[in-house]
Amino acid sequence: MSVIFRTVERPSDPRVENSPKKYFPQLITLGQSVDLAFIAQKMQDRSSLSIGDIKSTMQNFVEKLKEQLLEGKTVNIAGLGVFMLAAKSKGEEKADDITAKSVESVRICFQANRELKITKVATRAGERLDLVSLDDYLKGKVTIGDGSDKPSGGGSVGDENDNPLG
Incomplete structure (x- = not known):
């Protein structure tokens, strides 16, 4: 699997005024984000369940996940x-x-389990992450997947300093 990055310049410590600037890799997402129907289709290819059954199950999961969070529980899904x-x-x-009024907002945080975490070193080829510079990709020096993915304005950008907990 390949992920494209571009190089960006920004302060080394944004909390410190006039901190020296450094260059950082910033990951780029190709194409549009996928939705529940797309994931259900991919899951149906490896299951005896129908797409409708998978979508219904996933929608029920989201409802019950939210319900448990609203009851003050954490939800740990193995894998x-x-x-x-x-x-x-x-x-x-x-x-x-400190009172309940002190809380300005509440958000849902997610911390990936070890099985889901992505690393640059993987034992299985399908889970290996290859990082490719945007310049090399645009110059045609490398291809991604089957070559059908192209950078799109609909993608999103994140970086290694983004907090996965939001």
Whole structure:
């Protein structure tokens, strides 16, 4: 599997004013994001279930996942990861000043289990991550997959410093 990156310049520590600039790899997503129907189709190829059964099961999973999170539980799915809620607030000087109103927003966080984590070194060829520079890709020096993937304005960009917990 290949993932394309581009090189970007930004402050080495964005929290420090006038910190020296460095160059970082920034991962690029090719094409549009996939949806539930696409994933269901891919799963149906390896299952005796119908696409409708798979979609229904996945939709029910999402409903029940949210339900459990709203009950204050974490949800640990073996082979996938742990889902949990996290609160955002400005903080207070004294502990006694913290109330439910201190919470500005709540988000769902996800921490991948070891089985799902992606590394640059893998024992199985299908799980190996190859990083390819955008310049080499655009110059035709390398191809991705079957060669049908092309950079698209519909993709998204992330980098190694992005926090997976949001």
